[in-house]
Amino acid sequence: MNGVHDMGGMDGFGKVVAEPNEPMFHTRWEGRVLAMVRAMGAAGAFNIDTSRSAARLSRELLLQEMDARPRGHADRQGLRPER
Amino acid sequence: MSDHDHHDHDHSELSEMELRVRALETVLSEKGYVDPAALDAIVQAYETRIGPHNGARVVAKAWVDADFRRALLDDATKAVGTLGHVSRVGDHLVAVENTPQRHNMVVCTLCSCYPWEMLGLPPVWYKAAPYRSRAVKDPRGVLADFGVSLPKETEIRVWDSTAETRFLVLPMRPAGTEGWSEDKLAELVTRDSMIGTGFPKPPGAPS
Numbered sequence: 001m002n003g004v005h006d007m008g009g010m011d012g013f014g015k016v017v018a019e020p021n022e023p024m025f026h027t028r029w030e031g032r033v034l035a036m037v038r039a040m041g042a043a044g045a046f047n048i049d050t051s052r053s054a055a056r057l058s059r060e061l062l063l064q065e066m067d068a069r070p071r072g073h074a075d076r077q078g079l080r081p082e083r
Numbered sequence: 084m085s086d087h088d089h090h091d092h093d094h095s096e097l098s099e100m101e102l103r104v105r106a107l108e109t110v111l112s113e114k115g116y117v118d119p120a121a122l123d124a125i126v127q128a129y130e131t132r133i134g135p136h137n138g139a140r141v142v143a144k145a146w147v148d149a150d151f152r153r154a155l156l157d158d159a160t161k162a163v164g165t166l167g168h169v170s171r172v173g174d175h176l177v178a179v180e181n182t183p184q185r186h187n188m189v190v191c192t193l194c195s196c197y198p199w200e201m202l203g204l205p206p207v208w209y210k211a212a213p214y215r216s217r218a219v220k221d222p223r224g225v226l227a228d229f230g231v232s233l234p235k236e237t238e239i240r241v242w243d244s245t246a247e248t249r250f251l252v253l254p255m256r257p258a259g260t261e262g263w264s265e266d267k268l269a270e271l272v273t274r275d276s277m278i279g280t281g282f283p284k285p286p287g288a289p290s
Binding site for chain 1: 098100101104105107108111116117118121122123125126129130134190192193194203204206207208211212213214215216217218219220225228229243246
């Protein structure tokens, strides 16, 4: 299966830009969302497959987001739990 | 707290996302699903307890303890379990060892899979498109972005993570550290050296 998430080998995204001394959370809400995801997961409110499904933004939205966000700050939407 | 929170003092400037997240927390808390104090504890754990210092301890132990090193390379999940780290359900940890002949690098081309218990949350660059797209196609170019270069003869292996399998790079022990304690060695182990986009600090480097 391929799709916009499957980025291995795609061209054109430019250089990797690492943020020096990157904080664990860039804004307060990032930490709150992570904590809620962990807490709700622990409470059995959803399982990893549910979260994977929810994590898949629509292709159009994902591409739009990638385009709009400044380099090095991509994937900051935070509502996408790590898998 | 950092200046990232400065918006908290001026409610009129709360971002849309901040408002949404606050509303969500309020709803979940009123319905009794989450306790804000528990959320505080989770956030604090990620800011202090869960981070690359855990992986650094594992690497330093592998450098000084040959039996542990073998056990780690044989079954990293089991080996780190003996140190008291408990993996998330379903995760399988694989340690890959750097040698003068072979350098290992870890990516998640699909998203952001990463050994949280060992390294904490992934940095933004790990989750961003440039790294995910290029690590598997042009690893030397990616390493150059990090200011890292390897001899031409060194083979580079790139490991693509999955939800079930996470990788930890066991970097080479820096020369000039003979007789060092595990604690002292652990201070040389950087996060990036365990992802494979950097090296441990040389002895004597400012920490």
